[in-house]
Amino acid sequence: MTLLSLQNMKTNIGQYAVLHDVSIEVPEGGVFVLLGRNGAGKTTTLRSIMGLWQPSPGSVTFRGRDLTGLHTVDIARLGIAFVPENMGIFGGLTVEENMILATAKGTFDPKRLTYIYDLFPALQKFWDKPAWSLSGGQKQMLAVARAIIEPRELILIDEPTKGLAPAIIDNMAAAFREIAQSTTILLVEQNFEFARSLGQNMAVIDDGRIAHAGTMQDFVANSALQDQLLGLSV
Amino acid sequence: MTQISATLSRLGGVYLLPVAVSVIAFILIGAPSSWVTLTVAGLAMGMMIFLMASGLSLVFGLMDVLNFGHSAFVSFGAFIAASVLAWLGGWLGADSIALNMLALMAAFTAAILFGLAAGWFFETVVIRPVYADHLRQILITMGALIVAEQAILAIWGGSPLSVPRPNFLQGSWLIGDVTIEIYRAFAFLLGLAVYIALYAVLNRTRIGLLIRAGVENREMVEALGFRIDRLFIGVFMAGSALASLGGAMWAGYETLITPALGAEMMIVVFIVVIIGGLGSIQGTLLGAILVGLMANYIGFLAPKLALASNMILMMAVLLWRPNGLRPAVK
Numbered sequence: 001m002t003l004l005s006l007q008n009m010k011t012n013i014g015q016y017a018v019l020h021d022v023s024i025e026v027p028e029g030g031v032f033v034l035l036g037r038n039g040a041g042k043t044t045t046l047r048s049i050m051g052l053w054q055p056s057p058g059s060v061t062f063r064g065r066d067l068t069g070l071h072t073v074d075i076a077r078l079g080i081a082f083v084p085e086n087m088g089i090f091g092g093l094t095v096e097e098n099m100i101l102a103t104a105k106g107t108f109d110p111k112r113l114t115y116i117y118d119l120f121p122a123l124q125k126f127w128d129k130p131a132w133s134l135s136g137g138q139k140q141m142l143a144v145a146r147a148i149i150e151p152r153e154l155i156l157i158d159e160p161t162k163g164l165a166p167a168i169i170d171n172m173a174a175a176f177r178e179i180a181q182s183t184t185i186l187l188v189e190q191n192f193e194f195a196r197s198l199g200q201n202m203a204v205i206d207d208g209r210i211a212h213a214g215t216m217q218d219f220v221a222n223s224a225l226q227d228q229l230l231g232l233s234v
Numbered sequence: 235m236t237q238i239s240a241t242l243s244r245l246g247g248v249y250l251l252p253v254a255v256s257v258i259a260f261i262l263i264g265a266p267s268s269w270v271t272l273t274v275a276g277l278a279m280g281m282m283i284f285l286m287a288s289g290l291s292l293v294f295g296l297m298d299v300l301n302f303g304h305s306a307f308v309s310f311g312a313f314i315a316a317s318v319l320a321w322l323g324g325w326l327g328a329d330s331i332a333l334n335m336l337a338l339m340a341a342f343t344a345a346i347l348f349g350l351a352a353g354w355f356f357e358t359v360v361i362r363p364v365y366a367d368h369l370r371q372i373l374i375t376m377g378a379l380i381v382a383e384q385a386i387l388a389i390w391g392g393s394p395l396s397v398p399r400p401n402f403l404q405g406s407w408l409i410g411d412v413t414i415e416i417y418r419a420f421a422f423l424l425g426l427a428v429y430i431a432l433y434a435v436l437n438r439t440r441i442g443l444l445i446r447a448g449v450e451n452r453e454m455v456e457a458l459g460f461r462i463d464r465l466f467i468g469v470f471m472a473g474s475a476l477a478s479l480g481g482a483m484w485a486g487y488e489t490l491i492t493p494a495l496g497a498e499m500m501i502v503v504f505i506v507v508i509i510g511g512l513g514s515i516q517g518t519l520l521g522a523i524l525v526g527l528m529a530n531y532i533g534f535l536a537p538k539l540a541l542a543s544n545m546i547l548m549m550a551v552l553l554w555r556p557n558g559l560r561p562a563v564k
């Protein structure tokens with residue numbers, strides 16, 4: 001069952017054509033990984049899904065519904081959460097305020113909160129601290145936790161391991177595995193080790209086009225293809 | 235050195251600046267009674283400027299909108315309040331404090347209602363088409379300021395308008411050899427009350443949380459499912475109403491107003507917002523108090539420098555802290 005489908009998506013940013021032809025089918029459940037070199041168009045793809053850039057009409061469907069032309073707010077309300085590359089933490093707000101902002105009604109579901117604390121114990125510890133005072137890894141945890149403070153259908157996560165220490169990346173992988181039990185994750189990564197341990201399905205984007213799509217298992221087995229598509233940077 | 239700066243920031247950091255300014259002024263002025271009078275005047279002026287500037291700061295913080303027409307709300311507020319006060323002259327002069335208050339409340343309410351309505355109109359008709367286009371924002375909002383000034387000229391005429399004060403705010407308190415104008419104390423207290431209310435809304439309510447988050451990162455608030463543009467019109471209207479209220483209070487403070495008021499206040503208000511740091515209500519208060527104190531101290535110590543003093547203050551602050559004293563975003 002396809003949850004999110006991109007069909008020949010093209011996106012221009014101002015006068016620049018950034019995405020030329022992006023087609024992927026994200027099935028419901030599990031982790032779908034989008035790989036690609038720096039500047040390939042990964043972030044632009046996620047922002048186009050979120051309505052933060054305008055993709056070509058009719059190119060994004062979510063549960064059969066056309067998302068193109070919808071306001072970002074309405075896309076979010078369909079149950080799609082976004083963890084941007086820069087994390088989008090509100091530094092002047094406390095951890096709690098960052099979290100409560102992401103709830104629809106301004107109140108926490110205690111059970112959900114326990115679930116979040118179990119995933120990311122550090123957040124409980126720094127609950128009433130301003131978010132700017134968190135470390136990089138804690139900020140990333142906050143960004144992910146904020147995205148799932150209420151049940152979502154799909155989470156778009158942009159390079160969550162960037163700049164994080166290996167031990168923290170391991171924590172993050174465990175948390176993602178847990179989250180993927182109940183939510184579909186579309187994960188953008190350059191860290192192939194991290195991505196291969198999580199993803200069931202994957203695609204590689206290069207210069208605004210999908211260069212390869214398939215299962216992670218097949219891709220991992222094909223080292224020639226990896227070299228060709230991801231080059232030495234991986 | 236680092237020890238000194240750590241101690242200073244523990245004691246209040248940039249919030250110590252007004253204290254430092256008034257201590258230096260105390261030494262330079264010499265006469266304690268003049269110093270008290272000037273300080274009260276400076277604080278009152280600062281609070282009124284805060285009312286005028288707070289909306290501008292939030293509007294810029296939330297939507298990156300530069301509204302050079304903002305002070306039109308100030309001057310209209312001043313003239314509307316002046317007209318209402320003149321019209322209710324009988325109540326103002328009455329011995330009954332209740333009647334005095336009623337007249338004053340009527341004037342303030344008229345100014346606030348005007349600010350709300352004009353803010354709504356201005357945001358919908360003038361600002362909305364030029365979101366995210368700073369050059370056109372500057373041109374169109376400056377144009378609006380000129381139109382507003384001409385409208386005031388057409389409605390109220392060009393000669394200075396004198397503003398009656400209610401009886402109970404006339405005169406001064408004499409404490410020893412210190413005189414404190416009652417209207418100034420009143421302006422300070424009213425401004426302080428508005429600041430506290432604004433602070434509470436921003437820090438204790440869900441709307442306030444959305445505003446603070448939106449000032450930091452509008453896109454992210456929208457990605458979380460909340461419409462900033464719908465919030466923005468509310469903030470714009472509230473900011474315009476506060477500016478009109480500030481203008482109304484200013485009219486009673488100056489007791490003589492001219493149509494040039496808007497253009498004069500525009501400069502002051504922008505300086506305050508830039509000094510304080512765009513998008514921060516605490517910063518705006520700090521900037522406004524500094525400007526109010528400096529204007530009064532320098533006006534007393536070196537009257538010829540009075541006009542330049544605000545600009546000097548702004549340049550000094552920007553050289554020291556390019557984002558203002560207390561910017562909203564960390």
Ligand SMILES: Nc1ncnc2c1ncn2[C@@H]1O[C@H](COP(=O)(O)OP(=O)(O)O)[C@@H](O)[C@H]1O
Pocket residue numbers: 013014016018036037038039040041042043044045
């Ligand atoms: N705001 C922008 N304006 C112009 N070009 C942009 C903008 N953002 C990204 N691009 C260009 O689009 C291409 C893809 O960028 P991006 O999607 O950020 O890549 P990735 O996330 O894969 O590193 C790059 O060539 C980048 O220079």
Ligand SMILES: [Mg+2]
Pocket residue numbers: 042043044085158
């Ligand atoms: Mg990117």
